[in-house]
Amino acid sequence: GIQVEQSPPDLILQEGANSTLRCNFSDSVNNLQWFHQNPWGQLINLFYIPSGTKQNGRLSATTVATERYSLLYISSSQTTDSGVYFCAGDPYNTDKLIFGTGTRLQVFP
Amino acid sequence: NAGVTQTPKFQVLKTGQSMTLQCAQDMNHNSMYWYRQDPGMGLRLIYYSASEGTTDKGEVPNGYNVSRLNKREFSLRLESAAPSQTSVYFCASSDNRHNQPQHFGDGTRLSIL
Numbered sequence: 495g496i497q498v499e500q501s502p503p504d505l506i507l508q509e510g511a512n513s514t515l516r517c518n519f520s521d522s523v524n525n526l527q528w529f530h531q532n533p534w535g536q537l538i539n540l541f542y543i544p545s546g547t548k549q550n551g552r553l554s555a556t557t558v559a560t561e562r563y564s565l566l567y568i569s570s571s572q573t574t575d576s577g578v579y580f581c582a583g584d585p586y587n588t589d590k591l592i593f594g595t596g597t598r599l600q601v602f603p
Numbered sequence: 604n605a606g607v608t609q610t611p612k613f614q615v616l617k618t619g620q621s622m623t624l625q626c627a628q629d630m631n632h633n634s635m636y637w638y639r640q641d642p643g644m645g646l647r648l649i650y651y652s653a654s655e656g657t658t659d660k661g662e663v664p665n666g667y668n669v670s671r672l673n674k675r676e677f678s679l680r681l682e683s684a685a686p687s688q689t690s691v692y693f694c695a696s697s698d699n700r701h702n703q704p705q706h707f708g709d710g711t712r713l714s715i716l
Contacts, residue, residue: 498645513708527693527705531708533708535709535712536709536710537693537707537708538707539644539704539706539707542703542704557636580645580646582645582646588651589638589651589653589699590661591635591646591648591705592648592662593645593646593706594645595645596644596645
């Protein structure tokens with residue numbers, strides 16, 4: 495089956511730093527999405543981004559579908575950005591998402 | 604607007620007991636999903652429902668059954684719980700006008716002894 499690789503697996507930042515998270519897919523996917531799981535376990539949909547670039551405040555995401563990867567940029571990180579970031583894609587265009595194993599981000603004051 | 608609501612939030616079962624996890628959404632979404640998340644891993648799809656009356660298996664359906672009771676509600680049943688089913692279970696929904704984001708409930712933490 496399709497493999498979803500996220501890097502880095504862990505990231506520690508000081509408040510104010512910028513970071514880039516990467517998601518690679520072993521095959522083409524549709525419906526690529528980024529999620530944030532906060533320390534309380536809640537999953538929040540950050541971006542629906544099958545291709546192109548989107549921005550939402552300090553966060554932005556870029557997907558290059560032809561090269562099967564997506565990037566999530568976090569600028570001026572805050573402690574509330576801590577948690578696990580997941581990417582997910584739909585390899586069969588059936589709305590069934592395959593998730594990566596996540597990047598765990600810790601932001602310290 | 605509550606979004607996706609899951610009950611219960613926590614549950615402890617003994618091996619062999621049965622249990623139904625409830626999920627309801629108030630966003631008028633057609634598609635609903637059940638996932639499980641094991642420690643240090645991403646989410647894996649258990650079952651999926653594209654519309655009322657239809658269900659489809661995901662990656663890890665063994666040991667589970669689902670019911671799409673109506674457009675709002677999608678339940679997950681463990682008929683005979685096993686320790687391997689200890690996990691956090693998430694329900695999600697999306698508008699299936701093709702390619703729409705999924706919205707998640709807060710999860711049910713289930714432990715099976």
